[in-house]
Amino acid sequence: MRIAVIGVGYVGLVTAAGLAETGNTVIGYDIDPTKIEKLQRGESPIYEPGLDHLLARNLKEGRLSFTGVLEEAILPAELIFLALPTPPMTGGEADLSFIFSAADSIVRVLSKAYLNGISDSKIVITKSTVPVGTARRLQHFFAERLPHRMRVASNPEFLREGYAVEDFLKPDRVVIGSPDPEVGEKLYQLYLPYTRQGNPIYIMDWESAELTKYAANAFLAMRISFMNELARLCERVGADIDKVRLGMGADSRIGRRYLYAGIGYGGSCFPKDTHALAATARQHGLSLHLVEATIEVNVHQRKLFWEKVRDYYHGQLQGRTFAVWGVAFKPDTDDIREAPAIDVIRWLLEAGAKVRAFDPVALPSLRRDYPDWPIYYAHNPYDAAEGADGILVITEWAEFRQPDWSLLRQKLSRPAIIDGRNLYNPAQLYALGIDYISIGRPSVYGYSEKVESKQK
Numbered sequence: 001m002r003i004a005v006i007g008v009g010y011v012g013l014v015t016a017a018g019l020a021e022t023g024n025t026v027i028g029y030d031i032d033p034t035k036i037e038k039l040q041r042g043e044s045p046i047y048e049p050g051l052d053h054l055l056a057r058n059l060k061e062g063r064l065s066f067t068g069v070l071e072e073a074i075l076p077a078e079l080i081f082l083a084l085p086t087p088p089m090t091g092g093e094a095d096l097s098f099i100f101s102a103a104d105s106i107v108r109v110l111s112k113a114y115l116n117g118i119s120d121s122k123i124v125i126t127k128s129t130v131p132v133g134t135a136r137r138l139q140h141f142f143a144e145r146l147p148h149r150m151r152v153a154s155n156p157e158f159l160r161e162g163y164a165v166e167d168f169l170k171p172d173r174v175v176i177g178s179p180d181p182e183v184g185e186k187l188y189q190l191y192l193p194y195t196r197q198g199n200p201i202y203i204m205d206w207e208s209a210e211l212t213k214y215a216a217n218a219f220l221a222m223r224i225s226f227m228n229e230l231a232r233l234c235e236r237v238g239a240d241i242d243k244v245r246l247g248m249g250a251d252s253r254i255g256r257r258y259l260y261a262g263i264g265y266g267g268s269c270f271p272k273d274t275h276a277l278a279a280t281a282r283q284h285g286l287s288l289h290l291v292e293a294t295i296e297v298n299v300h301q302r303k304l305f306w307e308k309v310r311d312y313y314h315g316q317l318q319g320r321t322f323a324v325w326g327v328a329f330k331p332d333t334d335d336i337r338e339a340p341a342i343d344v345i346r347w348l349l350e351a352g353a354k355v356r357a358f359d360p361v362a363l364p365s366l367r368r369d370y371p372d373w374p375i376y377y378a379h380n381p382y383d384a385a386e387g388a389d390g391i392l393v394i395t396e397w398a399e400f401r402q403p404d405w406s407l408l409r410q411k412l413s414r415p416a417i418i419d420g421r422n423l424y425n426p427a428q429l430y431a432l433g434i435d436y437i438s439i440g441r442p443s444v445y446g447y448s449e450k451v452e453s454k455q456k
C-alpha cells in the first residue's frame, strides 16, 4: 500500500519504518526541516534500539523516503497516518491543535489537487493518542471542506519507547476504530503481517478505540501509583515493597509487570494521558477517582524522593555535589519529557547544589532543552561520582545495576546512594559501607554507622 506518515517523531518514525518493512511504500513528512534533512541523510534524529537498522534497510531498498513537502507525501498515498503531538493544555485536556492544523494542511493540498482533476479517496488514520470524539470531529472536518471521499480511522499506538521497533513489528494487539467495514478490512490487511503469531486485531467503533488507548495507559500508571502508595506504608511498618511485589506479581491474575515502586512515572505519555482522561471525564460530568488519585500519588512520589534527599543531608544541600545517574524518563531512550530527573536537577540547582549528570544517551537532550543549566555532563557513571556527596539514581539503565563498587567508593567523597529505582540490595550496600536509601525498603547506613562508631 502507499502510505504517508505525517509527523516523524518517536511514534511516526517507527511507524513509517515498520510499515515499510513489510513491503509498503511509505513517505514520512514533518514540519521540522532539520529532522527531515537528517532522515534524508539516513540518520535517525532519535535514539531507539533497532531503529537505525530498520531505517537503513528500507531507505536503501527504496520503500521508505522522507520529505518536507506535504504534497509529495499525501498525493500518492491511499493511507495517511497522523502521528502528531497531543500535549496537555493547562486544564489537562489534550491539545488537538497539531492534529487540526495538519488536517487543515491536508485539506489545502487536496483542494488544490481537486482543481487539477485529482480526487482520489483517502483514509486518514489517527495514530496519535487523541480524546474520544476526535475521529468523529475529523470526519466532519474533511466532509465539510473537501469533495473527496475522505474516511477517518482511529488506530492508537501502544509501542513503548526503548522497545518501539519490537512492539511495532510484533504488537500484543492492534486496535482499529472505524464504522466503515471497508476501512476496517483495509487496515486489517495492513496489520496482518505483524500478527502472524496470532495476536489479535480488534476492529471497533471510533470512540471505543480512542478510549482503549487512554484506558491502557491509565491502568498501567495506576499500577505504578498503587505500588508507590504501598511503598510508603512499607516504610512505616518495616516491610519491603520488593518482597511484596514478588509475592503479588506471582499471582497470574495480577502479573509481574508495572509493579515497581520508585520515584514515579514520567515520559511523554502516562502523565499527559492520565490528565487528558480525567479531563474528558470531567467534560462529561464524571470524576474518575482512581485516575485522579493515580496522578496525585505520582506527583507526590517525586516530592517524597526529594524529601529523602533533603532529610539525609539534614537540609544542608548548598555547596554539595551530586551525581545524578540517569536523565531519560526510562532506560533505552533519549526522551526526557516529564522525566523525574528534570525536577530533581532543578531542585538541586535551586538548593545551591552542584550537579554531575550522567546518562548513556539522554545528555544531548538535556543540553538541548536546558542549555542554561550549570551542570557537568559526565562521561560515565564514575566520572559523575567524582568527588560527589552522593549518587541519586533516577533511571534504571542496565549499566547502573552492577557498578564497580570499589571504584565508586574511591570516587565518592561520601559513600551515599539515594535510589529512586530500587536497583541494589540494601544488605550488600550496608556491607560495603555505603549509606543506602531506597523506596519502600528499610534504609541502611553502612557508612554513617562506621563513622559514628569510629568517633565513639
Ligand SMILES: NC(=O)c1ccc[n+]([C@@H]2O[C@H](COP(=O)([O-])OP(=O)(O)OC[C@H]3O[C@@H](n4cnc5c(N)ncnc54)[C@H](O)[C@@H]3O)[C@@H](O)[C@H]2O)c1
Binding pocket: 006, 007, 008, 009, 010, 011, 012, 029, 030, 031, 032, 035, 083, 084, 085, 086, 098, 101, 102, 127, 128, 129, 130, 157, 158, 159, 160, 161, 268, 269
Ligand atoms: N512516544 C511514545 O512512546 C508514544 C506511544 C504511543 C502513542 N504516542 C502518541 O503519539 C503521538 C506522537 O507522539 P511522539 O512521542 O511521536 O511525539 P513527537 O513529538 O516525538 O513527534 C511529533 C512529530 O510531529 C511533528 N509535527 C508537529 N506538527 C506537525 C505538522 N503540522 N505536520 C507535520 N509534522 C508535524 C513534530 O515536528 C514531531 O517530529 C502523541 O499523541 C503521543 O501521545 C506516543
